[in-house]
Amino acid sequence: xxxxxxxxxxxxxxxxxxxxxxxxxxxxxxxxxxxxxxxxxxxxxxxxxxxxxxxxxxxxxxxxxxxxxxxxxxxxxxxxxxxxxxxxxxxxxxxxxxxxxxxxxxxxxxxxxxxxxxxxxxxxxxxxxxxxxxxxxxxxxxxxxxxxxxxxxxxxxxxxxxxxxxxxxx
Numbered sequence: 789x790x791x792x793x794x795x796x797x798x799x800x801x802x803x804x805x806x807x808x809x810x811x812x813x814x815x816x817x818x819x820x821x822x823x824x825x826x827x828x829x830x831x832x833x834x835x836x837x838x839x840x841x842x843x844x845x846x847x848x849x850x851x852x853x854x855x856x857x858x859x860x861x862x863x864x865x866x867x868x869x870x871x872x873x874x875x876x877x878x879x880x881x882x883x884x885x886x887x888x889x890x891x892x893x894x895x896x897x898x899x900x901x902x903x904x905x906x907x908x909x910x911x912x913x914x915x916x917x918x919x920x921x922x923x924x925x926x927x928x929x930x931x932x933x934x935x936x937x938x939x940x941x942x943x944x945x946x947x948x949x950x951x952x953x954x955x956x957x958x
Contacts, residue, residue, distance in 0.1 A: 789897065789898075789905040789908075790894065790896065791812060791815050791891050791894035791897075791898070792894040792895060794811075794815055794905065794909050795815070795894055795912065797909040798811070798909050798910075798912035798913045798916065801909065801913045802913050802916050802917060804916070806916050808894055811894065811912060812893070814911065814912045814916070815891060815894075815898065815911075815912060816890035816891060817911070817915065818907070818908045818911035818915075818934070819888050819889075819891070819900065820887075820890070821911070821938075822888065822900065822938055823887055824849055824885065824887065825938060825939075825942040826887070826888040826899075826900050826901070827885070827901070827945060827946060828885065828888050828899060829852065829883060829884070829885055829886070830884060830886050831881060831882060831883045831884070832845060832882050832884075833879060833881050833882070834872070834879070834880050834882060835878070835879045835880075836874050836877055836880065837877045838874050838875060838876050838877035838878070839873065840873065841868070841871040841872070841873045842871060842872055842874075843870065843871055844870055844871060844872055844882055845884065845886060846870065847887050847889070848870045848884050848885075848886055849884070849885045850885050851865075851867050851872065851882060851883070852883045852884055852885060854872075854880050854882050854883070855881045855883075856878055856879070857878060857879040857880070857881075862874075864876070865880075888900055901941070903941045903944065904938070906937065907934055907937045907938050907941065910930055910933050910934045910937060911930075911931075911934045914927050914930035914931045914934055917930060918931070
């Protein structure tokens with residue numbers, strides 16, 4: 789869904805037109821609130837001389853894995869505040885988790901898993917009702933629904949889909 793489709797769905801839900809500037813702001817607020825649960829991964833290649841701190845990215849949350857230029861996973865590095873330090877010089881491919889980026893216009897599609905898009909509609913409806921009346925019980929219900937739905941989607945897309953070994957004791 790694009791931001792515009794999210795805005796139209798929320799407007800339809802609340803039976804009123806939501807201003808585009810407010811809609812964009814609220815959608816970006818929802819994206820920020822989903823945050824790390826969006827499970828967005830990125831990678832960057834760094835060439836280092838070793839034993840010095842190298843900047844990775846502003847939006848880095850955590851490093852998932854690092855490969856050397858031969859594709860071997862490495863463990864001998866340190867991570868701190870968006871920076872990484874390697875023992876040996878070389879070229880490293882760093883896979884990391886980051887926050888989702890806000891959309892710049894309503895014609896953009898949020899870089900979230902599609903399963904999160906209905907959550908954005910719910911958040912936008914909440915935001916509109918809350919803006920209109922701070923004590924609106926519908927707004928509180930919609931916010932609760934948003935948080936529950938975000939956790940449900942997160943657990944669905946974060947599931948491990950590998951066979952599980954069960955130890956049987958007789």
